[in-house]
Amino acid sequence: MDPDFPSARGAPIAKVDALSFEYPGSRALDAVSFEIARGSVTALVGPNGAGKTTLLRCLAGLAVPLAGAISVAGVDVLEEPREAHRRLGYLSDFYGLYDALTVRQCLAWAAQAQGVPASSVQAAVERTAGRLGLADRLPQPAGALSRGLRQRLAIGQAIIHGPELLLLDEPAAGLDPEARHALAGLFRTLRGEGMSLLVSSHILAELDEYSTHMLVIRDGRLVEHRALEREAPGEAAARRLRLRLAAPDASLAARLAGREGVSVLEAGEDAALVAFAGSERAQAALLSALVGEGLAVASFAEARENLHESYLRTVGHAGEGGP
Amino acid sequence: MNPELRRNLWLELGWHRRIAAPAVLLLVFGLVGANADPGEDWRAAVHPVALVIAIASLFLWGTREAAAAVVDEVRSRTWDLQRLSALGPWDMTWGKLVGATVFPWYVGGLCLAVVAFTAPAVHWGSRSGWMILAIVAGAVALHGAGLASSLLAARRHEAAAGRPGAMGMVVLLLFALWSVSVPGEKGLHVPVEWYGRLFDRMGFVASTALAFAAWGALGAYRAMCRELQVRTLPWAWPAFGIFVAAWAAGFAHGQTLGPGRAFVAGGLLATLGLTYVALFGDATTFSSVRLVFTRAAAGQWRRALEELPLWPSTLLAAAVFAAAAPFAFADVSFAIEGLRWPYVERVAAHAPLALVLMAARDCAILCFFAFSARPRRVEAATVLYLVLLDWVIPGLLGAVGLSALAGWVLPFDTLDGPRAAIVMAVQAGLAAWLAAWRFRRGVHPRP
Structure with missing residues (x-):
């Protein structure tokens, strides 16, 4: 990535401000505002028709919103869409490839079209093909590739210029489990290299593997945008721990209450969920104390809420709040 | 090299086509030359065949390819990929204009070379330079119109709409060339009178074709700008109508109507005609009009103009011509003799x-x-x-x-x-x- 980009390292990679998009009689996006942190992988989730694809197309400069502002890496997408395209990559849900071109030609064309200098095109092609496991497919026509490999090639075309932000609309649709796993690994690698990703998908289990943030939209409105628990700033201070007993104990809640750093969230006779503010050493000491008091502890481990649970909790709250 | 041109070269001009096209043409010209009448120069027999193949290749085939350039991308879902590139509208325009039509240009170019080579054998060969220039410029004009219509079709999400529009342009240009031509080879030596001055006929045709080529390329560029979200003010479409009116009015010199009145009537008709072309060729949607009103309501007048569909600009220009018409035709009886299209022009004046x-x-x-x-x-x-x-x-x-x-x-x-x-x-x-x-x-x- 170009270190001379005006955006500072700590600044958000994308800013969306009061974005609205309308179809006749319906508002696909209604004053949506959010920021995407650099180096994050944001899961864009919501029911069908929520406005996810419209949002991604607006971010990519492919659709003109009715109102609002969008910037990617400090570039105003609506004012300078061509410049913004140098900073972002986009994989649409129904992507196309030039089937008659070879993999090498597809990648070389994408690199040149995205402004990679002619002297660097060859290296960019080799690097991207290697990263995506397409190095031995370079002479093959794109039309001869399997669906999984076509998906990789399409992603290769989107990232060959080293974008700072990668937008992906249902990237795993139609892929077999093995290809999905490989895709998740690729996204983790890209994030590790400093790229930020915004991924729309219906397959929440797959998003859960690599997402750091969740952005929920429903009926064109932003319902929630937050860091997922494992990434939350207060992680070290408060973790959710689940305690399970091999034998029920009616005094479990009372035994947990009042201990230093422990807040009981849920408690029954044979299990409890607590928020624990302390180090792993303190956690070990707590476990030791509980066992020492005669509790038959079967397990005492971190209770991570997965993306699916988090999404359902979020939309559940949104539903309770009414439209 | 322009990436879009390179991509098209990969797709359209493989080694097989590069060899096969000249081989087939050589065979055709060889057969025609071998079957020339006894005593006839073989070059005189080959010349018209090469001319016809060049025109067919560049005017019909090339325009068809240009008109398919974007709609085919939409159909194969690669158009978004193109729109996401960092190429500017002009690079994308000329890359497609030349790239999509590269094989017809290859075939047509070979034929035009044969036309130039065999020209000395025909007695109007001294005009062949102008003719070749007119064909090349006419092809650029048509390809530009074809690409523009393809881009408009893409805006309307209609994968097949570009071709009829482009074919309409072919008919229009052929009609324009026909209107300034005189039948027969001798006709090529009859000068054209335009705004009272005499011009060499083939030179005039070539110059006209060059002017239309510039408009065709501009039209394709402007349509590309809109597709790539590069905003422009809506001056080119009505300016083209004014240009057509001014060009056509030159032929009215010395006639009853005269260039001034012909310009007003022609301008009215041309801008109205372009209004209908834009109305049915461009995308007028709820969203596009809503954008215009939203920008205007926010006081962003330039942005509102940039978001306008094409047709309001020519409709406004037509209104200006209509306002001028009563003054231009104040002293003219409607029983004018010698008008080419009496009814239409009478209505325009009346x-x-x-x-x-x-x-x-x-x-x-x-x-x-x-x-x-x-x-x-x-x-x-x-x-x-x-x-x-x-x-x-x-x-x-x-x-x-x-x-x-x-x-x-x-x-x-x-x-x-x-x-x-x-x-x-x-x-x-x-x-x-x-x-x-x-x-x-x-x-x-x-x-």
Whole structure:
């Protein structure tokens, strides 16, 4: 990535401000505002028709919103869409490839079209093909590739210029489990290299593997945008721990209450969920104390809420709040 | 090298085609030359065949390829990939203009080389340089128009709409070239009179083709700008109408009408014609019009103009010509002799405001259908209603002896200019009210 980009390292990679998009009689996006942190992988989730694809197309400069502002890496997408395209990559849900071109030609064309200098095109092609496991497919026509490999090639075309932000609309649709796993690994690698990703998908289990943030939209409105628990700033201070007993104990809640750093969230006779503010050493000491008091502890481990649970909790709250 | 051109070279000009095309042409020309009449120079026999193949390759095949350049991308879902590239609109335009048509240019270029080589054997060979220039420029004009129509079709998400538009341009250019040509080889030596000056005929045709080539390339560039979200002000489309009027008016010198009046009448007709071309060729949607009003409401007038569909600009230009018409034709009797299209030009001179209002009515009718919550076959529905209003209903009323009533539907034959304008103003107002009503229904209640 170009270190001379005006955006500072700590600044958000994308800013969306009061974005609205309308179809006749319906508002696909209604004053949506959010920021995407650099180096994050944001899961864009919501029911069908929520406005996810419209949002991604607006971010990519492919659709003109009715109102609002969008910037990617400090570039105003609506004012300078061509410049913004140098900073972002986009994989649409129904992507196309030039089937008659070879993999090498597809990648070389994408690199040149995205402004990679002619002297660097060859290296960019080799690097991207290697990263995506397409190095031995370079002479093959794109039309001869399997669906999984076509998906990789399409992603290769989107990232060959080293974008700072990668937008992906249902990237795993139609892929077999093995290809999905490989895709998740690729996204983790890209994030590790400093790229930020915004991924729309219906397959929440797959998003859960690599997402750091969740952005929920429903009926064109932003319902929630937050860091997922494992990434939350207060992680070290408060973790959710689940305690399970091999034998029920009616005094479990009372035994947990009042201990230093422990807040009981849920408690029954044979299990409890607590928020624990302390180090792993303190956690070990707590476990030791509980066992020492005669509790038959079967397990005492971190209770991570997965993306699916988090999404359902979020939309559940949104539903309770009414439209 | 321009990446878009390179991609097309990979796709369209593989080694097989590079070898096969000259081989086949060599075979054809060899056969024609070998079968030349005894005593006839073989070059004289080959010359017209090469000319016909060059014209067919560049004018028909090349235009077809240019018109398919973007709609094929839309169909194969690669157009978004192209729109996401960092290429500027001009790079994308000329890359596609040359790249999509590279094989027809290859074949046509080979044929034009043969035309140049065999020209000394035909007695009008001294004009072949102008002719080749005219063919090349005409091809660029048509390819530009083809690419522009393909881009407009992409905006309308109609994968097949570009080709008929481009073929229409082929017919238009052939008609324009025919209108300044004189039948027979001797005709090539007859000069053209334009604005009272005499010009070499082939030189004039080549110059005209060059001018249209510039307009074709500009049109493709402007259409590309819109597709790539590079905003532009809407001056080019009406400027093209004014150019066509000025070009055509040059031929009226020395005739009864004269260049000045011909410019006003021609400008009115050209801008109205372009209004209809844009109305049915460009995308007028609820969203695009909503954007215009939103920008205007926010006081962003330049942005509002940049978001305008194409047709309002030429409709406005037509209104300006209509306003000038009463002054231009103040001292002219409508029984002018020697006009080429008496009815059309008489209407343009007699009821210019009514003509503009009729176009405004038709635009409003199309908007009414386009603003539907689920617009389908907008153009077809509009054409149906226009046929009813302008042909079926007046025809039926006339057939049952109610010609006076028919005049209140289509007033040009029966009412004078002011009354025709009033009738058309009422119709346009009604259509505009309906379009506005449907537009307001589509606006979401939330602020």
